[in-house]
Amino acid sequence: MKLARAAAALAVAFGCLAAHAQDRITFKVIGQPAATGMVQKNKEKPFFDEFAQRTGLPINADYKPIDQLGIKDTEQLRVMKAGLFDIVSLRVSQNSRDEPTLLGLDLVGAAPDYDAARKVYDAYFDTLDQRLQKQFQVKLLGAWPFGPQMLFCKKPLTQLSDLKGMKVRVYDQNLAKFIESVGGTPVPLAFTEVHQSLSLGVVDCGITGPSSANSSNWPEVTTHQYPLGFQMALNAYAITLKAWNRLKPEEQKKVVAAFKTLTDDIWVYSKELTQDALNCNAGKDPCTTGKKFKLVDVAVKPEDINTVRKAVAAISVPTWAEICDKANPTCSADWKKTVGKALNIQ
Structure with a gap:
């Protein structure tokens, strides 16, 4: 009898584990080119490698830098709309031919420094998000600058x-x-x-x-x-509406919060990198x-x-x-x- 109860308990436990495994989502992610350096290596990649931990959700990220995928960085919106990837580290200027509205984030002279760039980002976020949702069925999750170009x-x-x-x-x-x-x-x-x-x-x-x-x-x-x-070479994170709508409202809030933490961190890090790199380049x-x-x-x-x-x-x-x-x-x-x-x- 005890053996039967133990077997039943094990069956329930394995059933729960199997159900939990089925509940886990894996998002396919396009990252920044590895060739671009420190932001990709030290901030972006670790975030997606630890995606479940950073979001507090049973979601994994299958992350690949775009220069390892054989996809042009001008094609990101198209591959998202086609459903080939779920989340993209979107290269803003490079995709502006497909969606010129994007370039409003980074017009020449409008944001030559970090303070001005932050004003542009805060003012333009909702407008750009609505446009991307309408035209490409993708939602904006945040944006950050590489730094002065x-x-x-x-x-x-x-x-x-x-x-x-x-x-x-x-x-x-x-x-x-x-x-x-x-x-x-x-x-x-x-x-x-x-x-x-x-x-x-x-x-x-x-x-x-x-x-x-x-x-x-x-x-x-x-x-x-x-x-x-x-x-300022602003870049953005975007998720397909198909992937976004798989999440419950409370899960969506956690994802938004995690991306805000990431992008806020990159804003600070980018500024530090810029000054240090100027020094390094000049010896x-x-x-x-x-x-x-x-x-x-x-x-x-x-x-x-x-x-x-x-x-x-x-x-x-x-x-x-x-x-x-x-x-x-x-x-x-x-x-x-x-x-x-x-x-x-x-």
Whole structure:
């Protein structure tokens, strides 16, 4: 009798375990390129590796950096809409051709520093979330910056006007228009192609954040860094509505809270990395997170800061609005009511 009861108890226990195993969800996740460096390695990957622990939910994350998947970073919204992945570390500028509304997070000159970028993010979040849900059936979970995007050149550079006649790697149409305005020739390239392109002379300069440049060894093939911020390279986390709707309301709250903790942490970490990487690239101390190189650290000209600031109203918003309003009729008007109001830009 005792044996029968013990067997019954074991059967119940195994039944509960089996049910629990069936209850576990695994989300397929696209991460940032591993080549981009510290944020991906030290913040993003650990978060998804420990997803169940970080969210407090029976959910695992099958996480892969995008440069290990054979998927272009310009195709992320499409693969989510097709249901191939559940959560994506969304490269904002790179996906703006598919959804121009995204670029409202990161127009050239609108957010050249962390404080301004946070204002843009807070003001624009709901507008962008609603658009992504409507067009791509994905929900925005948060966003964070790689940091100020600046010039790295293999030719001497003292100011923006020196770009005249130079070929400059860019990653979105807004930045391309700005580079044209100061006399440079914009060349769109994926991040992973830039080191070789600089080495071979396909481009004379590239634009990225100092930490990403350090992680990908751009200073091996460049000589000057010009720490004038054009954009902040905001990136976002998004989840498909199909995956989102599998969760109960209280589970959704836990997921949102976990992503807020992650993105808030990255905002702080990004700022620390930026200053440290600038030091490392120029061979200065303190340099604690990167490799030391010997780039010439060019002093930023006040008139160039003014040029970037003026570019928002003169170049960025009009160029973007023309494209975005064709895809989304209320695009620029929504931006002006939210971000424009927060930054006093119309």
